[in-house]
Amino acid sequence: MIRSLSAAVLASAVVAHSAVAADAQRGSALANQWCANCHVIGTDATAPASTQQGPPTLRSVAAMPPDQLRAFLIHPHGKMPDLSLSRSEINDLIAYIGSLK
Ligand code: HEC
Numbered sequence: 001m002i003r004s005l006s007a008a009v010l011a012s013a014v015v016a017h018s019a020v021a022a023d024a025q026r027g028s029a030l031a032n033q034w035c036a037n038c039h040v041i042g043t044d045a046t047a048p049a050s051t052q053q054g055p056p057t058l059r060s061v062a063a064m065p066p067d068q069l070r071a072f073l074i075h076p077h078g079k080m081p082d083l084s085l086s087r088s089e090i091n092d093l094i095a096y097i098g099s100l101k
Helices: 002-020 024-034 066-074 087-098
Strands: none
Touching (some): 024 087, 066 087
């Protein structure tokens, strides 16, 4: 009884952890899906000339403090559309963007 109880506690701790842990790899897939239409993604610093006037590369965005990045992705402004990202999607994207530095 005690044994199965502690197993259950352990299992729920693992689930809770994976729900909050940001995952740069998932963020990368999300960026491919949602951001690549408008932003240059990845670590390629040499953006095509046509993007120089447009949205910043995600690599350059990595210089933003994570809290500012989060605030922006929750409520995008300017010419960027609101993509209605979930908290965990935003955390994954921030982890990915941070990895581009
Ligand atoms: C439909 C095109 C479009 C898509 C899709 C898009 N963006 Fe943007 N994004 C823009 C534009 C345009 C700007 C410049 C906004 C401005 O300065 O008015 C921008 C700006 C930004 C900025 C800079 C904000 C700042 O204050 O400097 C960040 C960060 C950003 N986008 C992240 C993302 C991420 C992450 C995704 C994918 C989840 C994404 N964007 C998807 C068009 C887009």
